[in-house]
Amino acid sequence: MTLMNGREHIKIDAGNYQRGKLKGRKPTSAQLCKHRDGNYYIHIQIKDEAPEPIKSTNVIGVDFGRRDIAVTSNGDKWDGKQINDVRDKFSRVRSSLQKKATKGTRSTRRRARQILQRLSGKERRYQQWLNHNISKSIIQDALKNNAALAIEDLTGIRERTNQKPRNKTERRRSNSWSFYQLRFFLEYKGIQFGVEVIAVPPAWTSQTCHQCLHVGLRSDKRFKCTNEACSWSGDADFNGAKNIATIGAVFVNQPRGSNCLCCELSTDSSGLLKSLRSPLAGA
Incomplete structure (x- = not known):
């Protein structure tokens, strides 16, 4: 890997699932990312041939x-009731926290912003899942x-x-x-x-x-x-x-x-x- 001070060889800690996906395939590119937990993860892209679509009249x-x-x-x-309830809940929580983040005391505003940051993307990830x-x-x-x-x-x-x-x-x-x-x-x-x-x-x-x-x-x-x-x-x-x-x-x-x-x-x-x-x- 090329870094600011030159090329470095870094050992990748990959599980059996990742090794199985990479076996027999040639990676096309990779991206090193730092996650919120402070750890670095490498995202490896591979190219695979798609199978022919199934021919069926059904x-x-x-x-x-x-x-x-x-x-x-x-x-x-x-049923969409669960996701609708989750959306409504996050909407109420965000509305309450945003109000506190602008009108509360200094410590309350800071705490509200921290919670908003922690909740950021949680609803989106649940919907994606x-x-x-x-x-x-x-x-x-x-x-x-x-x-x-x-x-x-x-x-x-x-x-x-x-x-x-x-x-x-x-x-x-x-x-x-x-x-x-x-x-x-x-x-x-x-x-x-x-x-x-x-x-x-x-x-x-x-x-x-x-x-x-x-x-x-x-x-x-x-x-x-x-x-x-x-x-x-x-x-x-x-x-x-x-x-x-x-x-x-x-x-x-x-x-x-x-x-x-x-x-x-x-x-x-x-x-x-x-x-x-x-x-x-x-x-």
Whole structure:
């Protein structure tokens, strides 16, 4: 390693897990970082070839949300109550500490700033850990079922929702929704394990019945089909995930789109296959 006084040979204390990752691979770069605990850690980057995506006509749809972080067309769901409670708790704590850091006594202000620094990033790390676990479970389910994944393309949703009149708390909760991070984790894990991930437009997916493709009524978490011949009712997010899977299956089985569904495809900046128009738009 090249330091200010010349090159130095430093022994790396690596565990069996790290040695297993490095075995047989050639590092491309490395970065030496000093962590808050005062210890130095080296981050080594390696390049690995991604496997070929699994060819399958089976597609699992994933519906993103705030109340339920993710709901799949297979019926799996991850409740968002815990992360919402954590966010609300950290928001209250930060608000209280920030007030004390500006209006308290000298010792109180110093102590409040120290606590704020200690809490810095804790909420973000918890959200990241949660999204890693959710994405890992979804990818494992796709591998188990030999299926591709279809997810919602929620690009620009914050700009659209922020135009609506909402109170401060609701705006904070909406803007802290980390749907893009979950999508990113699904994308790179899909590349790593050979699972194809397709982004589809979310329009009408939660308002259209997945059985008869008629537009129904959604009330909060419940959906009811207004078609008398169908009359399906159930969880709105599960219904949306089913529709997302249906749209994704069209893209997988007919990569250039379907004439009857009038779909056009493009690729976004992340490399995900996405549609310009939802097949449900004409339903």
